[in-house]
Amino acid sequence: MYSKITLTLRHFAQSLRLMVGMPEYSTYVDHMKSTHPDRAIMTYEEFFRERQEARYGGKGRLNRCC
Structure with a gap:
């Protein structure tokens, strides 16, 4: 029962992060390890930035309509 509640809360938290546009670092790491093993994996700080x-929009650019 405890594991089911924990899993539900994890999925809920992941959904909230995706709704506000915050990607999942662990998903990125898993993807890089399985698809691009020859490339370096960014640190969490690099990934977030x-x-x-x-x-x-970085480097002083604004990426919006107004």
Whole structure:
């Protein structure tokens, strides 16, 4: 019973993060290990910064309509 509740809470938390546009680092790491084993995996800080720049526009650029 405890494991079912824990799993449900994890899925709920993951859904909330995806709703606000916060990607899952562990999913990225799993993908890189299985699909691109020859490439270096970014640290969490690098990953977070790259995702923020991709979403909001980095390097002084604004990526929005208004």
